[in-house]
Amino acid sequence: MMIKKISKERFKKLFDELKEEYNIAAPILKDKGKEKILEYDFINDFDQIVWDRQPDSSPKNIIFPQNSMLGNDYKGSKYYDDNLSTIIMGVRSCDIEAVKVFDQVFIEDDSYIDDSYKNRRDKTIIMGISCAEREDSCFCDSLGLDPIESDYAPVYIFKDEDEFFIKIKDEKYEDLFEDLPKGDQAQLKALKKQRKEEFKESSFTLDIPTPLPEKEMFEADIWEEMTEKCLGCGVCTYYCPTCYCFNFFWEGEDGESTKYKSWDSCMFSSYSVHASGHNPRDSKGKRYRNRIMHKFSYHPLNYEGLACVGCGRCIDRCPVNLDIREALKMTEEYLLEEGGDESGKD
Amino acid sequence: MSNYDSISQEISEIAKKLLKESKVDKVIGFGLGRFTKEITPIFIKKAEDADRLIFNKNCEMSLTKYLLNYKGEKVAIVAKPCDSRAINAYLSEDLIKREDLVIIGINGCPGIEGNTACEECNIRNAVICDYSVGQEMSEEEIQAEIEGFEDEIDKMNQAERLAYFQNEFERCTRCYACREACYVCNCEQCFTDSNKPKWLGESVKLNDNFTYHLMRGIHMAGRCVNCGACEMACPEGIDVRAFAAKMCSAAEEIFDYKSGMDPEQKTLLSEYKVDDSEKGFME
Numbered sequence: 001m002m003i004k005k006i007s008k009e010r011f012k013k014l015f016d017e018l019k020e021e022y023n024i025a026a027p028i029l030k031d032k033g034k035e036k037i038l039e040y041d042f043i044n045d046f047d048q049i050v051w052d053r054q055p056d057s058s059p060k061n062i063i064f065p066q067n068s069m070l071g072n073d074y075k076g077s078k079y080y081d082d083n084l085s086t087i088i089m090g091v092r093s094c095d096i097e098a099v100k101v102f103d104q105v106f107i108e109d110d111s112y113i114d115d116s117y118k119n120r121r122d123k124t125i126i127m128g129i130s131c132a133e134r135e136d137s138c139f140c141d142s143l144g145l146d147p148i149e150s151d152y153a154p155v156y157i158f159k160d161e162d163e164f165f166i167k168i169k170d171e172k173y174e175d176l177f178e179d180l181p182k183g184d185q186a187q188l189k190a191l192k193k194q195r196k197e198e199f200k201e202s203s204f205t206l207d208i209p210t211p212l213p214e215k216e217m218f219e220a221d222i223w224e225e226m227t228e229k230c231l232g233c234g235v236c237t238y239y240c241p242t243c244y245c246f247n248f249f250w251e252g253e254d255g256e257s258t259k260y261k262s263w264d265s266c267m268f269s270s271y272s273v274h275a276s277g278h279n280p281r282d283s284k285g286k287r288y289r290n291r292i293m294h295k296f297s298y299h300p301l302n303y304e305g306l307a308c309v310g311c312g313r314c315i316d317r318c319p320v321n322l323d324i325r326e327a328l329k330m331t332e333e334y335l336l337e338e339g340g341d342e343s344g345k346d
Numbered sequence: 347m348s349n350y351d352s353i354s355q356e357i358s359e360i361a362k363k364l365l366k367e368s369k370v371d372k373v374i375g376f377g378l379g380r381f382t383k384e385i386t387p388i389f390i391k392k393a394e395d396a397d398r399l400i401f402n403k404n405c406e407m408s409l410t411k412y413l414l415n416y417k418g419e420k421v422a423i424v425a426k427p428c429d430s431r432a433i434n435a436y437l438s439e440d441l442i443k444r445e446d447l448v449i450i451g452i453n454g455c456p457g458i459e460g461n462t463a464c465e466e467c468n469i470r471n472a473v474i475c476d477y478s479v480g481q482e483m484s485e486e487e488i489q490a491e492i493e494g495f496e497d498e499i500d501k502m503n504q505a506e507r508l509a510y511f512q513n514e515f516e517r518c519t520r521c522y523a524c525r526e527a528c529y530v531c532n533c534e535q536c537f538t539d540s541n542k543p544k545w546l547g548e549s550v551k552l553n554d555n556f557t558y559h560l561m562r563g564i565h566m567a568g569r570c571v572n573c574g575a576c577e578m579a580c581p582e583g584i585d586v587r588a589f590a591a592k593m594c595s596a597a598e599e600i601f602d603y604k605s606g607m608d609p610e611q612k613t614l615l616s617e618y619k620v621d622d623s624e625k626g627f628m629e
Binding site (some may be wrong): 012033066235238239315317322 | 384387389414462551581582584
């Protein structure tokens with residue numbers, strides 16, 4: 001492990017050095033009609049990066065783009081070169097944990113390795129960033145994550161006003177940062193301690209056994225009420241950093257076609273329609289059940305950890321403000337009432 | 347113009363009374379979430395919960411579409427003037443039953459923050475209601491509110507319009523929040539979900555995004571009530587309302603038709619008069 005401490009100017013210089021050899025993606029403000037939204041994109045200019053708040057979208061679009069014409073993903077981006085590896089800067093604990101979920105499913109699962117994801121992932125270096133403040137809707141710590149530091153990123157940034165500690169945990173990347181001035185470990189430790197103490201407590205606590213009991217919750221009668229206000233659009237899934245459902249299809253004209261991979265959403269009514277026309281998830285409640293159960297039951301049963309990272313984007317972005325924390329509280333109340341305190345794990 | 351606080355209070359009182367006297371099974375309105383201070387649709391079943399109902403500048407959702415979920419139940423609904431027009435449209439299309447419905451209509455609607463539809467809105471009083479809240483606005487007051495409004499897109503030439511919409515629809519992820527938020531979009535199967543014929547490609551590309559928004563726009567003729575719920579729902583801040591709004595003004599200009607003004611009104615496309623103008627939209 002190596003700790004460095006640099007000024008903003010030095011970081012800018014480092015950025016300019018790195019961009020010669022890497023594609024760099026980071027959160028930048030983008031014009032979206034009347035408003036500006038903080039999103040990850042490939043960039044060329046250090047000063048564009050916004051460090052101080054949680055981006056409105058996760059870096060999912062970088063590591064798992066909405067459309068990929070297999071093997072040719074970012075053709076449109078000016079600052080992306082397919083021959084180079086990519087550094088994603090300023091990724092928070094929640095989004096780092098989400099990458100772990102993707103890795104578990106697409107790479108580490110023995111039954112199948114997704115080559116297009118693996119190729120991209122092998123060429124991606126995540127530079128995490130420590131959270132300094134809680135957003136209204138985020139609750140990663142209620143799910144057992146640490147907003148101050150995640151173990152899953154090989155390089156981690158701790159921004160302290162205009163100075164940056166850089167902690168390099170994976171020696172593979174030490175070369176990149178070798179020339180930088182050394183940082184004091186005790187000082188970093190103190191900063192982390194202070195941050196932990198000052199971090200506002202979450203108004204939400206997860207008091208249910210996970211994995212959620214599969215059969216009991218599947219048959220529970222709370223789902224329709226829970227989704228009474230749900231519109232049935234795909235916003236929560238598209239902006240969710242861990243939702244990874246996708247579709248394959250061929251598309252083209254004039255005798256030529258290309259194989260595509262695109263995001264899908266379990267919240268769409270057409271998601272699980274059978275060829276016969278039968279739809280096993282023919283209501284919003286059943287579809288939302290799948291979303292919650294995938295994150296809090298099926299994923300932890302099959303892999304490790306939850307598939308919800310508490311980033312809160314589904315809450316912020318939902319057109320009717322359907323709150324996953326409320327859904328979990330309803331689940332908790334249901335389980336208490338029904339006496340089901342057994343988790344789904346054997 | 348009415349103020350939000352007094353509207354909120356009036357709504358709560360009416361809802362409390364309706365629930366106490368068992369006149370309705372539930373009241374659909376706006377309230378705050380359990381963990382956030384954001385406005386969210388709430389469904390009140392008990393009189394003691396009626397105080398949760400509020401109305402403020404962030405009550406941007408159109409609640410009308412929820413009515414389709416409660417066939418056979420008696421429900422009360424809080425309706426902004428635009429939502430009351432949507433209710434009329436549902437009644438005229440026989441999608442809901444008047445006797446199952448209690449409408450708490452807002453008069454003198456003070457508008458919704460960030461909703462550009464409100465800037466051009468000239469229907470500021472509920473057009474159908476059982477209980478009205480707020481202060482009715484006179485025609486002069488309404489005209490004063492919208493005075494000076496100019497449609498920016500109308501001023502653009504063809505090339506500028508194309509560039510404008512390209513820039514907008516490039517951002518579309520086709521999450522279909524606009525469709526789901528829209529009261530008009532209640533087809534059993536949307537053309538976007540049809541795979542025989544297949545109208546749209548699965549990948550999210552500009553030309554398919556255009557197809558989606560244009561086709562949705564065309565379907566809005568004589569149906570859109572210009573509530574702006576689509577625009578408010580869009581997570582990418584796209585001007586998704588533009589085509590529908592154009593359809594509204596075209597219907598008004600060509601056929602003197604304004605949707606949802608009367609529950610007996612026939613829908614634009616189901617009515618034909620010999621002396622109808624044949625002015626084409628493309629002219």
